[in-house]
Amino acid sequence: MFDLSTDWADTLNLLAHELRSPASVIGGYARLLAQDRLPAEDRQRALGKIGEAAGTVAAIGRQAESLAHWLTPEARGPATPVALLTLLDQAIARTSSPVRPAIDAALADEAAIDCLDADALAAAIGAVIDDVAASAPGEPLAAVVRAGASARLAVGPEARLDDLRAATPEPDPDLLRDTRGLRLALAVALSVVAAHGGLIWRIGGPRRAIGISLPWAGPSRVETRIV
Amino acid sequence: MSAARIAIVDDDQQFVEYLGTFLRSRGYDSVAHRSGASLLQSLSTGAPPDAVLLDVLMPNPDGLETLQSLRAGHPDLPVIMVSGRQVPSTIVGAVRLGALDYVLKPTDAAGVEEAALEAAIRRAIECIALRRDVARLSAHWPDDPAGTQPWWSTGTAMREVATTVDRVADSDVSVLLSGESGVGKEVVARELHRRSSRRTGPFVKVNCAALPAELLESELFGHELGAFTGARTARVGKFAFAHEGTILLDEIGELPLALQAKLLHVIEDRAFTRLGSNDVVRTDARVLAATNRDLPAMLQARQFRDDLYYRLQVIEIRVPPLRQRRDEIPALVEFFLRRYAERYGRRVVPPSASLWHAILAYSWPGNIRELENAMKRFVILQDEVRLLADLRRDAAATTAPAAAPDPTPPAPAPPPDAIHDAAAPPSPAPPSADPPQHLPDLAHSAAMSAEREAILRALDHFRWNRRKAARHLGVSYKTLLNKMKRCGISDAQETPRHA
Numbered sequence: 016m017f018d019l020s021t022d023w024a025d026t027l028n029l030l031a032h033e034l035r036s037p038a039s040v041i042g043g044y045a046r047l048l049a050q051d052r053l054p055a056e057d058r059q060r061a062l063g064k065i066g067e068a069a070g071t072v073a074a075i076g077r078q079a080e081s082l083a084h085w086l087t088p089e090a091r092g093p094a095t096p097v098a099l100l101t102l103l104d105q106a107i108a109r110t111s112s113p114v115r116p117a118i119d120a121a122l123a124d125e126a127a128i129d130c131l132d133a134d135a136l137a138a139a140i141g142a143v144i145d146d147v148a149a150s151a152p153g154e155p156l157a158a159v160v161r162a163g164a165s166a167r168l169a170v171g172p173e174a175r176l177d178d179l180r181a182a183t184p185e186p187d188p189d190l191l192r193d194t195r196g197l198r199l200a201l202a203v204a205l206s207v208v209a210a211h212g213g214l215i216w217r218i219g220g221p222r223r224a225i226g227i228s229l230p231w232a233g234p235s236r237v238e239t240r241i242v
Numbered sequence: 243m244s245a246a247r248i249a250i251v252d253d254d255q256q257f258v259e260y261l262g263t264f265l266r267s268r269g270y271d272s273v274a275h276r277s278g279a280s281l282l283q284s285l286s287t288g289a290p291p292d293a294v295l296l297d298v299l300m301p302n303p304d305g306l307e308t309l310q311s312l313r314a315g316h317p318d319l320p321v322i323m324v325s326g327r328q329v330p331s332t333i334v335g336a337v338r339l340g341a342l343d344y345v346l347k348p349t350d351a352a353g354v355e356e357a358a359l360e361a362a363i364r365r366a367i368e369c370i371a372l373r374r375d376v377a378r379l380s381a382h383w384p385d386d387p388a389g390t391q392p393w394w395s396t397g398t399a400m401r402e403v404a405t406t407v408d409r410v411a412d413s414d415v416s417v418l419l420s421g422e423s424g425v426g427k428e429v430v431a432r433e434l435h436r437r438s439s440r441r442t443g444p445f446v447k448v449n450c451a452a453l454p455a456e457l458l459e460s461e462l463f464g465h466e467l468g469a470f471t472g473a474r475t476a477r478v479g480k481f482a483f484a485h486e487g488t489i490l491l492d493e494i495g496e497l498p499l500a501l502q503a504k505l506l507h508v509i510e511d512r513a514f515t516r517l518g519s520n521d522v523v524r525t526d527a528r529v530l531a532a533t534n535r536d537l538p539a540m541l542q543a544r545q546f547r548d549d550l551y552y553r554l555q556v557i558e559i560r561v562p563p564l565r566q567r568r569d570e571i572p573a574l575v576e577f578f579l580r581r582y583a584e585r586y587g588r589r590v591v592p593p594s595a596s597l598w599h600a601i602l603a604y605s606w607p608g609n610i611r612e613l614e615n616a617m618k619r620f621v622i623l624q625d626e627v628r629l630l631a632d633l634r635r636d637a638a639a640t641t642a643p644a645a646a647p648d649p650t651p652p653a654p655a656p657p658p659d660a661i662h663d664a665a666a667p668p669s670p671a672p673p674s675a676d677p678p679q680h681l682p683d684l685a686h687s688a689a690m691s692a693e694r695e696a697i698l699r700a701l702d703h704f705r706w707n708r709r710k711a712a713r714h715l716g717v718s719y720k721t722l723l724n725k726m727k728r729c730g731i732s733d734a735q736e737t738p739r740h741a
Contacts, residue, residue, distance in 0.1 A: 035326035052267040
């Protein structure tokens with residue numbers, strides 16, 4: 016499992032790496048412009064590309080800020096219970112991927128997660144969905160909710176529905192390494208879920224699929240029945 | 243001269259676009275790949291770029307895994323790793339896998355890192371240019387430092403072959419090389435390649451008799467992962483390896499009919515599909531074929547497709563047997579003695595006059611291969627008496643010089659700079675064994691000669707697998723062993739192939 020509190024050096028490395036590409040793009044185009052190496056038709060395009068890369072740097076800055084926030088327990092507010100299905104709906108609404116939720120549990124109304132920041136948690140789940148979607152472009156995805164000692168959400172290509180249903184947590188240190196250009200977003204998601212006492216794990220087998228486990232808001236408040 | 247083409251492999255679209263612009267500004271062409279898998283796929287179906295800029299941190303496969311896969315099919319392709327991080331273990335891993343360089347994605351304002359990237363690209367292009375130069379120069383350099391291959395004689399029998407090679411070497415036409423086993427068909431094929439404009443490309447030889455049909459198809463055209471049981475990895479076929487070079491299909495007469503159809507398609511369309519794939523792979527390989535079989539007879543027997551035969555036989559070069567090129571024997575003897583003395587660290591023992599007699603008188607039914615083997619044995623054992631006895635026994639068994647209808651010219655003396663002046667052979671050399679005078683003897687001798695020839699052919703065809711040869715000849719294994727003994731055929735006659 017990726018643990019930001021104990022692996023700060025890795026986090027810094029990750030940030031440096033993510034920043035390097037857009038910084039390289041900005042500096043590179045700037046030098047090409049300064050050296051007058053570009054034909055006239057490419058000069059305007061180069062300026063546009065510098066703008067895009069600057070936007071990427073800004074987004075990385077926001078993600079770094081978010082990482083810092085979730086690394087600081089004192090900065091977190093009080094927890095409020097939010098229904099798991101509401102969180103899932105919010106997460107799916109944030110992604111552009113076609114996701115078909117399959118609910119494998121009958122959840123009581125109060126089957127909820129204690130959220131420090133419901134928006135951040137929905138964004139984290141959305142980042143996981145985006146990550147899975149990036150490795151299976153254009154494919155419909157399935158999100159399976161299972162209820163047990165903890166709430167389990169499994170996301171993967173629809174073709175792997177059976178695997179998603181049978182999935183058990185399988186921590187994977189290479190979870191970040193194998194992501195398709197979403198490393199920082201996934202790192203933030205890992206930190207958000209970890210701050211909520213949960214974890215993000217890999218579902219074994221071909222094609223990328225990921226599971227999220229989150230503790231219920233309190234055993235006394237949850238009645239679940241597996242269907 | 244066209245601009246060098248650089249492949250960029252990176253999952254970061256913005257960086258890929260910038261690098262493409264940067265390379266264009268430096269006069270290079272570029273092609274972008276968003277993953278290692280995309281690069282590997284393009285290499286399996288098209289011409290490789292001149293160099294590759296490969297990102298390290300990518301999703302499965304990552305840069306190092308991509309480099310490893312790439313090395314299997316393209317060991318000489320220069321690869322520069324481009325990364326946002328400098329992790330020592332990754333750098334060491336990349337170098338061990340054969341990366342030419344490892345540079346950082348440039349970010350410094352002074353442009354030093356960009357200059358390092360540019361220098362690495364320039365080095366990669368110079369590296370591949372040097373490799374091409376070495377290949378080109380090697381093609382002009384004789385294979386053997388002691389001299390050129392000696393069977394390029396000025397004798398009448400080979401003059402026609404040499405003339406044809408001169409005329410067709412630098413064209414793309416298919417050439418069919420025919421002739422008995424061991425006459426040097428592969429040497430002629432290599433000479434055609436060496437003198438062609440493809441000389442800097444690969445020369446790839448495939449023995450069509452060496453593999454069963456299903457494996458041969460994979461050998462020639464390659465296969466995808468899981469194309470058949472046991473296909474645990476994808477494989478690049480020989481036709482893909484021979485791109486921009488020459489492919490020699492040895493023992494083409496053994497090619498199964500089903501593959502003959504596919505080969506015809508490849509020759510005509512210069513394209514094929516790998517086993518388990520629908521993707522069309524383009525190839526620019528010149529096809530040469532060699533056989534010791536009677537292909538016209540195989541056409542009659544419907545064992546060989548006539549359309550393929552006529553496609554291959556645009557030019558046919560018949561390489562004559564050694565008994566019709568006796569004037570080459572002294573030079574060949576000298577060549578092989580020197581080659582094997584050097585290889586096995588022995589001194590060159592000059593043949594005595596009587597050994598020269600025997601060598602020049604013998605009919606050499608196994609052609610140059612048999613001569614080479616005899617000289618190899620002579621160098622290793624340094625036993626002239628034994629070689630002399632072998633040659634006399636074989637000569638008695640074959641009676642070829644007297645019985646063969648070949649217009650055998652008298653054997654000339656060895657060249658003046660032959661191995662040992664004192665051991666110069668007499669000229670011309672008379673046959674060492676008198677032909678039989680009585681009809682029963684003559685018939686027995688002719689039968690033995692024919693048997694010997696047939697056994698040698700069968701053994702050669704089945705790579706000296708005696709059980710298969712016996713089955714092919716319709717005799718028991720034990721009978722074959724007895725006949726081999728009677729005909730003076732021993733394992734020692736098995737040699738690396740000439741054709």
